[in-house]
Amino acid sequence: MKIVTIGDQFVRHEIMGQEVLKHFPDAKVSGFDTGWPIDLSKSVYKGTDISEYDGTEEDVIEAAKDADYLVVDIAPVSKKVMEAIPNLKGIAVTRGGAVNINVEEATKKNIPVFNSPGRNLSAVAEFTVAAALAHLKNIPEANRRLKEGQWRSDYYSFENVGKEMSEIQVGVIGFGNIGQQVARMFHALGSKILVYDPFVPKKVIESKGYEYAEIDEICRKCNVITLHARVTEENVHMIGKKQIDAMTKETLLINTARAPLVDMDALYEALEAGRIGGAALDVFDDEPLKKDSRYYKLDNLTMTPHIGGASLATIKRAVNMAISDLAAYDQGKETKYCLNKEVIKK
Secondary structure (H helix, E strand, O other), rough: EEEEEEEEEOOOHHHHHHHHHOOOOOOOOEEEEEEOOOOOOOEEEEEOOEEEEOOOHHHHHHHHOOOOOEEEOOOEOOHHHHHOOOOOEEEEEEOOOOOOOOOOHHHHHOEEEOOOEEEEEEEHHHEEEEEEEEHHOOOOHHHHHOOOOOOHHHHOOOOOOOOOOOHOEEEEEEOOHHHHHHHHHHHHHHOOEEOOOOOOOOHHHHHHOOOOOHHHHHHHHHEEEOOOOOOOOOOOOEEOOOHHHHHOOOOOOOEOOOOHEEHHHHHHHHHHHHOEEEEEEOOOOOOOOOOHHHHOOOOOOEEOOOOOOHHHHHHHHHHHHHHHHHHHOOOOOEEEEEEEHHHHOO
16 A cells, blocks of 8 residues: 655654554555745645645656555645546545645545644634733734833833733634634633624524624624634625724734635725724735735734644644544544545445
8 A cells, every 4th residue: 555645844744654654554655745834936825626735736646646545734636636646545634624635526536535624723722812912911012112122111001001801802703613712712811702603503602601793793892803714705805894994993803714804905904094903913815925015014913924823733633633534444434534424425
């Protein structure tokens, strides 16, 4: 049996290979790493039938043309790739959203696809809470001013001190694995939680001690609004000009999900005019940001280069989840993380 692992500079193929050999000790394992996130020259946001991938189809085909199983992180596994690997019996992808895999085509070919849902939920949740705390305590701004030689004692004044976590309302938009973890962490710190998710019953949200609210209500009431939804055709710009205009000078908007959820032009205008308290963005409409990006000049914007989900635990969890499920399938056992279970039922 041949298993090919294609990692990158985050989830390395060697780590994948080590996990593979725990479950397939007799397998012939080979692979390589793409350049992401260090070298973005081969990164593609939107391809023909897949998206958000790194590396070329040709490189994947060359490495895996005689593979039985394929393990990838963000390498492309398109229709073209699958057609060039005639013996392919299964695919493991070490990420939650398998947008770099043509799952529809895999289903047509009776190839099961196993993923790692919630692999980075703890990392993203911790990042979100950290961003809120940093903003409420004026940490990014105070750090910037101090490095400029300004000892800003006025951050201790009545007008400038922030609220404590027990005094704020947090709006969580998207109540999947990450959204639920974020809500739990803020709630543990004493914050009141408002939740919007059209796919989760109101009684489920209320059973956890949270309040269900529509997006517009969250934008009016909450001190912190954090986004944890996947992008669909229906929710692009779910935070639009109307919603941003409803926010106040005490509102912090955090986006660690995807930029299209927010009307970035409307957000920029509100930040530039000082109409809202601030924003913490880990995702942008054009990544990586260009050197002359308009965002750099906004003092009330905290920016990070799409690193919210990064942690060593994320890597280990992702590799274990996807590959152990692939092994369960190979052994005829029940699987947990198959994206196209109809293939297995056949």
